[in-house]
Amino acid sequence: MVLKFFMRHLGFYLNKHTGRKISLHSNLGHAELSATFNGPIPGAISDEVPTSSPLEASPSSSVIAASNRFSSTTSSGLPGSPGVSDVTPLRKYILMVSTFQMVILMLFNQRSRYTFSELMVESGIPERDLLRNLMALCMSKSTQRILCKEPKPTAANKEIEPTDVFYVNNSFFSRLHKVKNLSVRETEPERQETRTKVDENRRYVIEATIVRIMKARKTMEHNQLLSEVMEQLKLRFRPTSTDIKQRIEALINREFIARSENDHKVYNYIA
Incomplete structure (x- = not known):
């Protein structure tokens, strides 16, 4: 998706200017995503695996349909969409993320679970950048933990293995509508x-x-x-x-x- 718009702009720019070169530095970009969650809000962030896959959710399920979970901030009307339960209040947030994090999260509109290896293939993100961005999404403080990981990370082991599985933390909760600082610190x-x-x-x-x-x-x-x-x-x-x-x-x-x-x-x- 990002590459498609970049290539469109590249063609437009090079038609206007000759002898110039444009490089896409996705690791330096930022994006805003509209996100919805309606899982139960525990006292702490839960790392239990959802009993129902977002991809397979029925209209009465308490899990948001995968195709409706993440969208750009220009997208419309997530409340009332098919596949959203009326039982649990819908929580909508604006996520301030990096371009790589946007690519990762948008993949969960297609499937509910990915291994690290699958994410690397589907996203095309270099391994080092994927590791850093996933750590920010699933190992940061609880108010910023958008994804969960299996096996659950511990204080002694925060490494990510190729077979580790990631899924959306449907119990995500923040008191702020706009969730910032999903940052990846550069070493x-x-x-x-x-x-x-x-x-x-x-x-x-x-x-x-x-x-x-x-x-x-x-x-x-x-x-x-x-x-x-x-x-x-x-x-x-x-x-x-x-x-x-x-x-x-x-x-x-x-x-x-x-x-x-x-x-x-x-x-x-x-x-």
Whole structure:
């Protein structure tokens, strides 16, 4: 679903702009889901397996039909839908989730139970990201525990195995209508990896900008080139003069540009 809309936008964007590239970073996105629950509200979150599968629920069942449980916030009319019991009050929430969590939860509109391996195949989410997002959904504090896991996690063992089974916690309850902070904390190695990728991508962008400017101007003085690069990139990010100088040196070493023999503060484009 997410990929379908991304591909539609990709086609629209590339028709408007040439020579550009768009990458989908699903791990950085967020979404809002409309969710419904009508299981009994225990004193604490229950990890008992539902006696009736949401996928197989009858109109008189106390379990919401799987196809009606999660939807985007623009969807309409969950109360009164077929498959919802009038016995237990319906609880509606807006879940503030990551894009990956949205993909995971929407799968439970199709089936009531998934193993970890099945979720990885059906969602297409990388294993490490799937682990982190599932832990946030089923091992966070009780007011944020949307999913349950079999076997039940303990303080001594919070690992997720390929055969572990996940299902919706139909007894989920929160005093807040909008449930926030279903967050997945990034570890320090992951933060470092993200910073490294960002720095690497920015180096490529700076070099491409320098080459594009030099190709058009043929010859430029050092300070003019710095100013022009900063001006062209100011809407994307703000490179420092040191960043630009380093990329100029790299391009000189790779013979894209060269210093003028008469003035080392002047650069010439090498065709």
